[in-house]
Amino acid sequence: MVSEAESAAAGSWSRDVYQALKDQGISVVGFVPDGGMKEVIDLCLADPDMRTIPLTNESEGPGLLAGCWLGGAKGCLxxxxxxxxNVINNASMSEVCQFPFLALVSWRSSWAEGNRWQVPMGQRCRDYFKMAGFQAMTVDSADDAGASVAAAAEEAFNTLNGVGVxxxxRVMGVKRFLR
Known part of the structure; x- marks a missing residue:
């Protein structure tokens, strides 16, 4: 169960992330539904100036972001x-084709994970992004969420590289499972 304080804190960092996307001119957001990033996704869905595209699989994201860039828009996954x-093979297209790839990742297994299935990829995902040529940034504090997304977007769009945030x-909250 989530307390009112936890809910308010989640809303605050989520609004900061959404505002950073807006301020950076992100107009297309591809996403796979996710509980950790739900409020950010909901804010993007509610914005009539943002095109939000639910994906069937993360591997569709790199093609979407390449198309955004070629069409003159800024996108985010x-x-x-x-x-x-699911995304790592196609993500390396960013380096070869020189288009910006901004990914916001809810990082499972980073703190008090309660689901065994989340641990293997959670422990390795940042390294996989780095091997694909991405910069990997970590947000451990809700106070840093918006500024981190803004910095990552500037890096991705100014250098035409991949950046995973x-x-x-600790920021998103921990999912609790009953035994």
């Missing part, structure tokens, strides 16, 4: 760390 395995469960 929102995903969970378990989706890194990994949101720790």
């Amino acid at each position: 929102i995903m969970q760390s378990t989706g890194v395995g 990994f949101f720790s469960q």
